[in-house]
Amino acid sequence: MESNQAKHGLVGPNDPIQRTQYPYVTGTSVVALKYKDGILMAADMGGSYGSTLRYKGVERMKPIGKHSLLGASGEISDFQEILRYLDELILYDNMWDDGNSLGPKELHSYLTRVMYNRRNKFDPLWNSLVLGGVKNGQKYLGMVSMIGVNFEDDHVATGFGNHLARPILRDEWHENLSYEDGVKLLEKCMRVLLYRDRSAVNKLQIAKITEEGVTISQPYSLKTFWGFSAFENPTVGAEGSW
Amino acid sequence: MFRNQYDTDVTTWSPAGRLFQVEYAMEAVKQGSAAIGLRSKTHVVLGCVNKANSELSSYQKKIFKVDDHIGVAIAGLTADGRVLSRYMRSECINYSFTYESPLPVGRLVVQLADKAQVCTQRSWKRPYGVGLLVAGLDETGAHLYYNCPSGNYFEYQAFAIGSRSQAAKTYLERRFENFVDSSREDLIKDALMAIRETLQGETLTSSICTVAVVGAGESFHILDQETVQKLIDSFEIAGGEEAPAAAPDSAAEGGAAAEQSGATDQGAADQGPAPMDI
Numbered sequence: 001m002e003s004n005q006a007k008h009g010l011v012g013p014n015d016p017i018q019r020t021q022y023p024y025v026t027g028t029s030v031v032a033l034k035y036k037d038g039i040l041m042a043a044d045m046g047g048s049y050g051s052t053l054r055y056k057g058v059e060r061m062k063p064i065g066k067h068s069l070l071g072a073s074g075e076i077s078d079f080q081e082i083l084r085y086l087d088e089l090i091l092y093d094n095m096w097d098d099g100n101s102l103g104p105k106e107l108h109s110y111l112t113r114v115m116y117n118r119r120n121k122f123d124p125l126w127n128s129l130v131l132g133g134v135k136n137g138q139k140y141l142g143m144v145s146m147i148g149v150n151f152e153d154d155h156v157a158t159g160f161g162n163h164l165a166r167p168i169l170r171d172e173w174h175e176n177l178s179y180e181d182g183v184k185l186l187e188k189c190m191r192v193l194l195y196r197d198r199s200a201v202n203k204l205q206i207a208k209i210t211e212e213g214v215t216i217s218q219p220y221s222l223k224t225f226w227g228f229s230a231f232e233n234p235t236v237g238a239e240g241s242w
Numbered sequence: 243m244f245r246n247q248y249d250t251d252v253t254t255w256s257p258a259g260r261l262f263q264v265e266y267a268m269e270a271v272k273q274g275s276a277a278i279g280l281r282s283k284t285h286v287v288l289g290c291v292n293k294a295n296s297e298l299s300s301y302q303k304k305i306f307k308v309d310d311h312i313g314v315a316i317a318g319l320t321a322d323g324r325v326l327s328r329y330m331r332s333e334c335i336n337y338s339f340t341y342e343s344p345l346p347v348g349r350l351v352v353q354l355a356d357k358a359q360v361c362t363q364r365s366w367k368r369p370y371g372v373g374l375l376v377a378g379l380d381e382t383g384a385h386l387y388y389n390c391p392s393g394n395y396f397e398y399q400a401f402a403i404g405s406r407s408q409a410a411k412t413y414l415e416r417r418f419e420n421f422v423d424s425s426r427e428d429l430i431k432d433a434l435m436a437i438r439e440t441l442q443g444e445t446l447t448s449s450i451c452t453v454a455v456v457g458a459g460e461s462f463h464i465l466d467q468e469t470v471q472k473l474i475d476s477f478e479i480a481g482g483e484e485a486p487a488a489a490p491d492s493a494a495e496g497g498a499a500a501e502q503s504g505a506t507d508q509g510a511a512d513q514g515p516a517p518m519d520i
Contacts, residue, residue: 098346098348100382105341106341110340113339113340
């Protein structure tokens with residue numbers, strides 16, 4: 001499990017052990033909510049190298065097994081490592097071929113253990129993960145942070161989304177959202193994030209998971225309007241701002 | 243001088259393709275007092291006969307709770323049975339720690355069988371001398387498995403192991419087709435009847451048997467002695483000499499079952515198929 005890089009120094013065996021102390025390529029917010037038939041999740045496709053918008057086609061939402069959907073913000077390569085863990089897990093789960101399968105609840109718990117375990121090795125996986133799914137008619141939506149903090153909710157968002165999208169969701173989310181209304185609500189959140197989060201890009205995907213399975217949309221852009229007066233002269237009325 | 247050249251070592255084959263040490267371990271299961279199990283769509287009931295080693299001692303526990311959804315009944319070396327139950331408990335608790343959900347019964351049974359199999363392939367080990375009836379519930383329903391020292395495992399609708407278990411098996415064979423849709427109470431009744439079959443005339447009381455249940459909305463638990471005695475009384479099945487409540491089709495099938503059991507006994511007597519084929 002532990003990489004060679006972590007066991008030995010970078011150059012020689014006597015060099016100090018190095019961990020991933022900083023993320024390199026990162027993705028920004030993921031927003032997800034429960035709707036009538038399942039879970040909807042949205043994430044843009046940007047990959048930032050520090051503050052440089054280095055990649056613009058990063059898929060940050062992936063189906064896991066039959067019943068789950070995983071979205072990630074944070075270090076992209078760590079996300080890819082997590083996907084490898086999960087692929088193996090699902091493979092071995094399928095190999096039993098006994099009618100039992102890991103559902104979203106089980107995967108969420110597994111991810112929590114992995115994340116918390118790695119932070120205890122002072123070698124965290126630098127991600128915030130969103131796990132959604134439907135199994136046996138039961139909707140599930142939860143989050144795990146890079147240090148293993150985890151919870152379930154009706155709607156969740158990582159990173160900037162926590163500050164900018166959750167308040168909107170708290171106002172407008174309800175149990176019986178239709179697919180169309182769910183998508184509209186997510187787009188509203190993503191648009192606010194696009195305006196206010198400098199690492200967000202205007203190319204996003206929306207994923208849906210229901211009892212029937214996962215569908216992830218083709219990448220698309222949101223209509224924007226940058227002519228708001230607050231955008232044209234943002235410092236007016238902001239005392240002390242430059 | 244040597245009765246058998248090929249039975250001093252688990253890993254040594256006989257020219258006939260048999261592993262005698264493994265077969266001896268299978269025999270150990272038959273020496274232990276009887277344990278039975280049966281299941282419906284939603285419930286599994288385990289039962290066993292408690293036999294004290296001496297007048298002065300109490301009996302050894304033969305039914306163990308592994309987790310909320312799994313329990314085992316054992317026959318054979320009780321000490322080996324306890325070791326295996328402890329292994330199963332720890333597998334269950336580790337699984338729930340990682341996934342916050344119960345370990346599927348079939349998977350635990352395979353792990354247990356693999357553990358037993360290793361002992362049949364290492365010269366410095368001995369096979370476990372215990373048979374386990376594993377009862378459990380998971381997302382695919384209620385299950386009853388039998389794990390034996392050879393490393394084989396089988397899923398059953400109903401089964402009995404241990405001394406005089408053939409009588410219980412005959413009883414269960416006659417009635418198992420109705421078990422799928424049985425109520426919990428009927429399953430327990432059939433469990434008690436099957437246990438009684440193994441007693442051979444001895445009176446069935448709550449002090450010489452243990453019954454445990456697991457099922458939908460009911461986590462695995464051993465019924466307390468009072469409850470069992472009340473059930474025995476209410477079913478009026480205590481009397482050993484009383485004719486057993488015959489199944490409607492017992493006349494036709496009973497004969498067949500008896501014939502079958504006769505054939506099995508004979509097979510064992512003239513060393514036909516190896517016991518691990520069971």
